[in-house]
Amino acid sequence: MKKYAMVIDSSVCIDCKACMASCKVQNNVPRGYWRNWIKHTIPDFSKGPLTRTHFQPGGCMQCDNPTCVQACPSGATYKDPQNGIVHVNEALCIGCGNCIKACPYDARFRHPDKRVPDKCDFCFSSGRLERGLLPACVDTCPTKARVFGDLSDPDSDVSRLLRDKPAVRVLAKGGIDTKPNMYYVAATAPTDWAGEVEFxxxxxxMATLVNPVVKVAVGLSALGVAVMWAKQIFSPDKEESEHESSAPGKD
Amino acid sequence: MNERMIHRHTRLSIFMHWFNAFCWFALLLTGLGLIKNEQLNPVGAWFPSLMRSLFGGGENLLMVHQYLGLIWAGAFLAYVLFKRRETWAFLKEVFTVSPASDMLWLVKMNLKMTMGRKGLQRFGLTPDMPPQGFYNFGQKLFAQASVVGGVVIVVTGLVMFFSTISMDNPGPAAWSRVIHYLTVGVVFAGLLVHIFMAAISREERPAFMSMFTGNVSEHYARHHHPLWHAQVATEKDKDD
Incomplete structure (x- = not known):
């Protein structure tokens, strides 16, 4: 079983946006939408020639605690146990938008034509992984800021990088750790952009009100039926049954 | 069976009843199978897993659910369009109630079914029931829930069906599912009583049989639906 992850050295990112462009081409991402991104710090120009901007490539973090999956009622979005990728089953999805809201990284968008969520799947559905190719963004990155691989293979690039160097992750606000599988080598910035997990x-x-109400309603009804059934079996009204059986004769 | 029988249900009504029953059963099972989320499924994740294995994946399950739902709704729409008079008569019958005597009937029936005649006596009530028409008040309540619930279920179902086809805002689909589920749950609670009363309880056995034969005995009609029986009798007299 694989566990795909991305380890990113954001310090070498030059903000060329080739990863974003190649992703768009590979996955036919519609105009105006992006599956991945490059965030940046706000430069402080008062530092004059020492002004610096830090660029941070990202995308869906294929979390181990995926709140998008938890918010999906039908299992149309799910974490693949074979490789850890969070997929969208477009044929099962009814386009309710729960998962888009539940992602603190804003990694999903509603596809304007298909009207189902669209997101990075490490180029799985485009067939690149199957053919032994790296995800388009990783393949195209000129400074090799993005590194992709299998965390369960100790000899993979991502495993070696994480073993050799400390890494940080960008976490959601509000205390819910979605356990993202996107690591930034040594340090990165900005780190405060992720939102809160919002169901x-x-x-x-549905989870806290309607479901209990339905359970109580059906439970009470079933209890009533059980009582009526027990009454019919154990203490039927004598006259009633006589009245039923003798009735045709009387008329 | 040498007793005089009274015609109660047409062949078409009988067909619609069992068609509705089949659709309800199938849609309930496939619908429950669509709720994979463990926080939401009332019976647990094993059921959706089982249904997905049987149907070869959640997407097939959804397709069967959606198209069977459309067929179900389409059949009722056709009935309403082609049988306007019958539909109107049915709606008028089930939504016409006489609150005072019907509430008394409901209380008495509950006591009678759970505690028997002794139960009625204990509360100082006589064993006779307030006279009922073509449907008794319990049947009316369930019919009302089925009609109103059915409309709500179809409308919310259509919203979800068209969500990925033509709707640019996901909100209506998300809320439709909540209302869809709640409505099905409430009608299902009533359905349990409906099935018990019809198929298991002894008192209403003739009514159950009439859903196959279309007829009930005159004795049953007189004792369980006296107002209807009186109406049928006067019509008969007029004809004779």
Missing amino acids: PGAFTV
Whole structure:
């Protein structure tokens, strides 16, 4: 079983956006939408010639605690146990948008034509991994800032990088650790851009209110039926049964 | 069976009843199989897993659920369009209630079914029931829930069906699922009582049989639906 991850050395990113462009071409990402991104710090120009900007490539972090999957009622979005990739089964999805809201990284968008969520899947659905190719963004990166591989293979580039160097992750606000599989070597910036995990109202109402109400309603009804059934078996009304059986004769 | 029988259900009504029953059963099972999320599925994740194995994947399950739902709704739409008078008569019958006597009937019926005649006596009630028409108040309540619930289920179902086809805002689909699930749950609670009363309880056995034969005995009609029986009798007299 594989566990795909990305280890990124954001210090060598030059913000060329080749990863974003190649992803768009490879995956037919519609105009105006992106599956991956390069974030940047706000430069402080008061430092004059010492002004620096730090660039940070990213995308779906294929979390081990994927809140998007937890927010999906039907299992249309799911974490692949074979490789750890979070997929979208477009044929099962009804486009309710729960998962898009539940992602603190804003890594999903609603595809304007297909009306189902679209996201980075490490180029799995484009067939690149199958053919032994790296994801398009990794393949195209001129400074090799993005490194892709299998964390469960100790000899993979990602495993060696994480073994040799300390790494940080960008975490969601609000205390829920989604356990992202995107690591930044040594340090990165910005790190405060992720939002809070937000389960949409429709999900919360169904989980905390509607589901208990339905269970109680069906439970009470079943209890009533059980009592009626027991009564019919153990203490049927005498006259009633006589009245039923003798009835045709009386008329 | 040498007793005089009274015609109660047409062949078409009988067909619609069992068609509805089949669709409800199949849609309930496939629908429950679609709720894979363990936080939401009332019976647990094993059921959706089982249904997905049987149907060869969640997407097939969804397709069967959606198209069977459309067929179900389409059949009822056709009935309403082609049988306007019958539909109107049915709706008028099930939504016409006489609150005072019907509530008394409901209380008495509950006591009678759970505690028997002794139960009625204990609360100082006589064993006779307030007279009922073509449907008794319990049947009316369930019919009302089925009609209103059915409309809500179809509308929310259509919203979800068209969500990925033509809707640019995901909100309606998300909330439709909540309402869809709640409505099915409430009607299902009623369905348990409906099935018990019809298929298991002794009192209503003739009514159950009439859902196959279309007829009930005059004795049953007089004792269980006296107002309807009186109506049928006067019509008969007029004809004679």
